[in-house]
Amino acid sequence: MLINMMEHYVDEKLSERLKNYECCKCEICMEDMKAYALNRLPAKYVSTVNGQIFTRINQELENQPGVDLEIAVLQAIQFVSERKRHS
Ligand SMILES: [Zn+2]
Structure with missing residues (x-):
């Protein structure tokens, strides 16, 4: 099974x-922010076998992309909070 580590990085950072x-943090806005950030970051796939996913994530987190991730997440928050899709 393949998972995109970038999703975990974005989740955490977000x-x-x-x-x-103070922006809206509902499910819709959170998903929009995640999508916005993920579309601006390279995917980072790792393969996982039952049970081994957690050690892999911890190891991979040591090498997480710092600055790009930070910027993409901040832009995502800004963009989505200014353009909420709901009232
Ligand atoms: Zn919202």
Whole structure:
């Protein structure tokens, strides 16, 4: 099974950064932010076997893309909070 590690990085960074923002944090906006950030970052696939996924994630997290991830997540928060898809 393949998973895109970038989704985990974006998830983590997004919830970390959103603590400092007053914007809407509903499911719709969170998904939009995630999609926005992920579309601007390279996919980073790892293969997983039953049970081994967690050690792989921890190892991979050591090498997570720092600056690009940070920028993409901040832009995503800004973009989506200014253009909410719901009222
Ligand atoms: Zn929302």
